[in-house]
Amino acid sequence: xxxxxxxxxxxxxxxxxxxxxxxxxxxxxxxxxxxxxxxxxxxxxxxxxxxxxxxxxxxxxxxxxxxxxxxxxxxxxxxxxxxxxxxxxxxxxxxxxxxxxxxxxxxxxxxxxxxxxxxxxxxxxxxxxxxxxxxxxxxxxxxxxxxxxxxxxxxxxxxxxxxxxxxxxxxxxxxxxxxxxxxxxxxxxxxxxxxxxxxxxxxxxxxxxxxxxxxxxxxxxxxxxxxxxxxxxxxxxxxxxxxxxxxxxxxxxxxxxxxxxxxxxxxxxxxxxxxxxxxxxxxxxxxxxxxxxxxxxxxxxxxxxxxxxxxxxxxxxxxxxxxxxxxxxxxxxxxxxxxxxxxxxxxxxxxxxxxxxxxxxxxxxxxxxxxxxxxxxxxxxxxxxxxxxxxxxxxxxxxxxxxxxxxxxxxxxxxxxxxxxxxxxxxxxxxxxxxxxxxxxxxxxxxxxxxxxxxxxxxxxxxxxxxxxxxxxxxxxx
Ligand SMILES: [Zn+2]
Numbered sequence: 089x090x091x092x093x094x095x096x097x098x099x100x101x102x103x104x105x106x107x108x109x110x111x112x113x114x115x116x117x118x119x120x121x122x123x124x125x126x127x128x129x130x131x132x133x134x135x136x137x138x139x140x141x142x143x144x145x146x147x148x149x150x151x152x153x154x155x156x157x158x159x160x161x162x163x164x165x166x167x168x169x170x171x172x173x174x175x176x177x178x179x180x181x182x183x184x185x186x187x188x189x190x191x192x193x194x195x196x197x198x199x200x201x202x203x204x205x206x207x208x209x210x211x212x213x214x215x216x217x218x219x220x221x222x223x224x225x226x227x228x229x230x231x232x233x234x235x236x237x238x239x240x241x242x243x244x245x246x247x248x249x250x251x252x253x254x255x256x257x258x259x260x261x262x263x264x265x266x267x268x269x270x271x272x273x274x275x276x277x278x279x280x281x282x283x284x285x286x287x288x289x290x291x292x293x294x295x296x297x298x299x300x301x302x303x304x305x306x307x308x309x310x311x312x313x314x315x316x317x318x319x320x321x322x323x324x325x326x327x328x329x330x331x332x333x334x335x336x337x338x339x340x341x342x343x344x345x346x347x348x349x350x351x352x353x354x355x356x357x358x359x360x361x362x363x364x365x366x367x368x369x370x371x372x373x374x375x376x377x378x379x380x381x382x383x384x385x386x387x388x389x390x391x392x393x394x395x396x397x398x399x400x401x402x403x404x405x406x407x408x409x410x411x412x413x414x415x416x417x418x419x420x421x422x423x424x425x426x427x428x429x430x431x432x433x434x435x436x437x438x439x440x441x442x443x444x445x446x447x448x449x450x451x452x453x454x455x456x457x458x459x460x461x462x463x464x465x466x467x468x469x470x471x472x473x474x475x476x477x478x479x480x481x482x483x484x485x486x487x488x489x490x491x492x493x494x495x496x497x498x499x500x501x502x503x504x505x506x507x508x509x510x511x512x513x514x515x516x517x518x519x520x521x522x523x524x525x526x527x528x529x530x531x532x533x534x535x536x537x538x539x540x541x542x543x544x545x546x547x548x549x550x551x552x553x554x555x556x557x558x559x560x561x562x563x564x565x566x
Pocket of ligand 1: 504511
């Protein structure tokens with residue numbers, strides 16, 4: 089049976105269609121016009137006997153009046169508006185209830201209903217605020233710390249996948265990545281019209297991975313991109329329900345890609361030998377597997393504790409000193425905000441991660457010992473040029489473990505007492521007095537590390553763009 093609002097509208101619809109006034113129907117049914125009006129407005133429920141006399145007066149059956157369908161497109165909009173305004177999300181706004189008068193055009197009504205639909209969609213969507221995103225990020229760092237940044241199940245899957253295509257060392261070629269995709273029933277298609285918001289797209293129906301053209305600068309990242317797309321399939325990832333799930337999936341996919349580029353057994357063998365020679369260097373691991381310095385350093389953090397018995401820290405720091413990536417299980421006192429988040433915080437200016445920027449020659453790694461309130465660490469840092477910022481990649485270990493590393497004979501030593509503000513943030517004596525109130529600077533706008541993600545089934549990816557892309561390409565031959 090129809091709800092009262094629909095029933096009332098159906099009665100009014102058939103009444104106006106039959107050209108009758110409220111008064112005429114009132115007379116025919118022996119009911120006060122005011123009561124009929126309340127019924128038409130959905131505020132009163134008519135008894136069945138009254139409903140039957142109304143139907144008779146209008147020349148239709150009671151069943152017709154009780155049909156749950158809105159009597160017209162206009163009425164459908166009016167009913168939807170009524171329901172939307174009754175919803176808690178709208179009530180919370182404290183705005184007045186809008187009654188669609190007859191003078192309100194269909195266009196106006198459609199616009200208002202459209203806004204309500206979008207409000208509702210947004211209310212239902214799990215939207216990560218910057219605060220939630222930071223918390224999820226911190227949670228992830230702590231989770232990975234608890235397992236020494238090592239995920240055995242994914243190691244095993246990657247080990248099996250690389251063994252099947254015979255990748256047991258050296259650089260993983262594009263050709264082999266193609267075979268690995270093939271191995272799980274996926275075809276790689278290069279295209280230059282990917283949705284702006286997507287790094288790559290998978291058509292699961294046709295088994296295609298769409299990635300940018302192989303010829304783009306720095307194209308070696310494409311191997312990792314493709315492997316990550318494969319990983320999402322192998323690991324059976326579904327659209328993530330929230331930001332934390334999104335981060336977890338991305339972490340797992342990156343891990344899988346790294347474990348394919350640098351397979352566990354080959355990497356551990358390589359590093360074990362380097363350790364035996366007391367000559368561990370991230371640059372060597374990088375060169376042995378043909379990956380970026382960042383990828384090699386991150387991969388080292390996966391394997392070092394589990395397989396080499398080393399604790400360590402990893403830092404990715406921008407030219408302005410802000411952390412864009414960090415991991416530690418050696419007690420390095422990372423800069424943290426009140427919520428325990430380190431991303432976006434500024435590291436001590438005496439740490440290797442920032443001192444390395446001061447060097448003229450950046451072709452080799454920068455080595456230094458850093459004293460901190462949590463002990464002395466040996467650190468090696470490589471700087472790189474990126475967009476929009478220069479960045480540095482640091483791998484550090486407690487002093488006692490420096491004996492396994494290249495560069496340990498460095499004479500560079502720095503002393504840091506951060507987070508004590510006297511370390512490197514409080515102005516030196518006299519400077520504050522000298523300049524207080526006499527200087528002004530415009531802040532640099534930091535990249536929005538944790539801007540809320542745009543809405544979409546896949547966080548950050550525009551649904552319409554994605555589906556239009558898939559539709560277009562589904563029709564093209566691979
Ligand atoms: Zn400091």
